[in-house]
Amino acid sequence: MPDTLILTHGAGLNRNAPLLVEVDGALSALGVRVIRVDLPYRIERRTGPPRPGDAARDRAGLRELVVKARAAGEGRVFLGGHSYGGRQASMLVAEEPGLVDGLLLLSYPLHPPKKREQLRTAHFGALRGPVLFVHGTRDPLGLPAELEAAVGLIPGPVRVVFVERAGHDLKGAGGRVAEAWGEWVGGL
Numbered sequence: 794m795p796d797t798l799i800l801t802h803g804a805g806l807n808r809n810a811p812l813l814v815e816v817d818g819a820l821s822a823l824g825v826r827v828i829r830v831d832l833p834y835r836i837e838r839r840t841g842p843p844r845p846g847d848a849a850r851d852r853a854g855l856r857e858l859v860v861k862a863r864a865a866g867e868g869r870v871f872l873g874g875h876s877y878g879g880r881q882a883s884m885l886v887a888e889e890p891g892l893v894d895g896l897l898l899l900s901y902p903l904h905p906p907k908k909r910e911q912l913r914t915a916h917f918g919a920l921r922g923p924v925l926f927v928h929g930t931r932d933p934l935g936l937p938a939e940l941e942a943a944v945g946l947i948p949g950p951v952r953v954v955f956v957e958r959a960g961h962d963l964k965g966a967g968g969r970v971a972e973a974w975g976e977w978v979g980g981l
Contacts (some may be wrong), residue, residue, distance in 0.1 A: 794867050794868035795824050795825060795826045795867065795868050796824075796825050796826065796868050796869045796870075796871060796894075796978060797825070797826045797827075797828065797862050797865075797867060797868060797869070797870050797871065798820060798825055798826070798827050798828070798871045798872075798873055798897065799828050799830060799855065799858050799859060799862060799870070799871070799872050799873070800813055800816065800817065800827055800828065800829050800830070800873045800874060800878075800897070801813075801829070801830050801831070801832055801855065801873070801874040801875070801878035801879075801881070801882065802829075802831070802832065802835070802874065802875055802877075802878050803874070803875040803876030803877045803878055803879075803900070804842040804843055804876060804877035805840075805841065805842045806835075806875070807831050807835050808829040808830055808831045808835075809829070810875065811962075811964070812875055812899065812962060812963050812964070812966070812967070813829050813875065814829075815965070815966075815967030815970075816899070816967045816970045816971070817829055818967060819967040819968050819970060819971035820970070820971050820974060822971070823971055823974070823975055825974070826867070826868075828858070828862070830854075830855075830858055832847075832851040832854060832855070832878060832881070833847070833850045833851050833853070833854040834847035834850070834851055842877075843877060848881060848884075851881045852881050852884060852885040852888070855872060855881060855882060855885050856885055856889070856892070859872060859892055859893055869894040869895075869978075869981075870893050870894055871893055871894055871895045871896070871897060872885070872886065872892075872893045872895075872896055872897070873896060873897030873898065873899065874897075874898070874899065875899040875900055875963070876899070876900050876901070876902050876934070876961065877902065879896075879897075879898040879899055879900070879901050879902075880901065880902055880913060882896060882898070883896055883898060883901070883916065883917075883920060883924070884916050886920060886922065887916035887917070887919035887920050888916075888919070890919065890920075890921045890922065891921075891922070893922065894922065894923070894981070895922055895923040895924065895925065895977075895978070895981060896920070896922065896923070896924045896925065897925050897927070897970075897974065898924060898925070898926045898927070899927050899928075899963055899970065900927075900928055900929060900932055900934070900935075900961045900962070900963055901926055901928065901935060901940070902934040902935065902961075903934060903935035903939050903940060903943055904934060904935065904939075905934075906933065906934065907933075909939070912943065914943045914946055917943065917944075917946035917947045918946055918947070918948065920947045920948070920949050921948060921949040922949050922950075923949060923950045923951075923952075923977070923981055924944075924947060924949060924950070924951045924952070925951075925952050925954070925973060925974065925977045926940065926944065926951070926952070926953045926954065927954045927956065927963065927966065927969065927970050927973055928940055928953065928954070928955055928956065928963075929955070929956050929958075929959030929960050929961060929962075929963055929966070930955050930956065930957050930958060930959065931958060931959060931960045932959070932960055932961045933960070933961065934961055937955055940953060941953065952973070952976075952977050954969070954973040956969050
């Protein structure tokens, strides 16, 4: 049975963001069933970033999709997202360990722009399952040294893959994500 990846977007984007489309194509070629989804805030509002009150609802929406995928009984279920979507996915999995078989975090936003002291890692200590981070070496929301220090807070198995010269958008990195995925899931 193929693995399923529920994949969501970053703040201000939607399920058709170029990175998600590229990752979908690359992983689908490996036989992964990719389901690109819009978060509830994006379904409600076609434009603009999420509001502070949207996060809990966005996590609830992701949870519902995971439960449906599990009920279908079609292999392992993974959850992933780019930036804000990955943050919400990781917070959900921290709240409900065992909900998914692993997390794919693309350009995890370690801190807000230009606010390195405001780390978004308080929930990392509750992540017990496998996590794959794919991150650009030029990502201003988390430089390589910052990400390497932060993943030390995660007690579960972690793999970090850096994409050289890539920024927060990971433009053109779909193939690298698929390569990292193949190596990662092969070891689970």
